[in-house]
Amino acid sequence: MLWPKLLRSLLRPDHAATTPEPHPDTVAALAARMGEAAQARLGRSLGILVVEAGGCGACAAEVRALEGIAYDMERFGLRFVTTPRQADVLVVTGPATRNMTEALQRAWEAMPEPKWVVAAGDCAAGSGPFQGGYAVEEGGVGAVLPLDLVIPGCPPQPSLVLEGLLALLEAQARED
């Protein structure tokens, strides 16, 4: 019967609502370190291009939440850009479907050096629930582009994305 199923679904705890949000001070501290790391490595703010490559859209929404009013990362020198020519980091969400392969590679080629690729979410990391599907290559974004960082989650929280980007920049600064 349909009604018991509907009732169970309505009474089931909402995972998004029960996931603990990081304290705003923690996020602000992370973001401030991020701004400093970008200044140290690039001498300016960090440009991020998000490309949704065939996923459900939730990972892209979580990444882009960093520019919304809750996180407002532009305060700390993190810019979301719309062209690869202004991007330092290409953040890819979704499993990198076959029809997105060329677009991803062209975006990567158009980015100036230094540049990095981040796979955000389980789909981007390794196809996720789309694994074995006719529209995706095995291996997620790593099969298409040289990956610098994988951020797991389905989807990852914005604060986890921030932590990942910070770790990437700090690791790069140590290498220089």
Ligand code: SF4
């Ligand atoms: S990892 Fe999960 S949330 Fe992200 S695009 Fe794939 S299915 Fe959607």
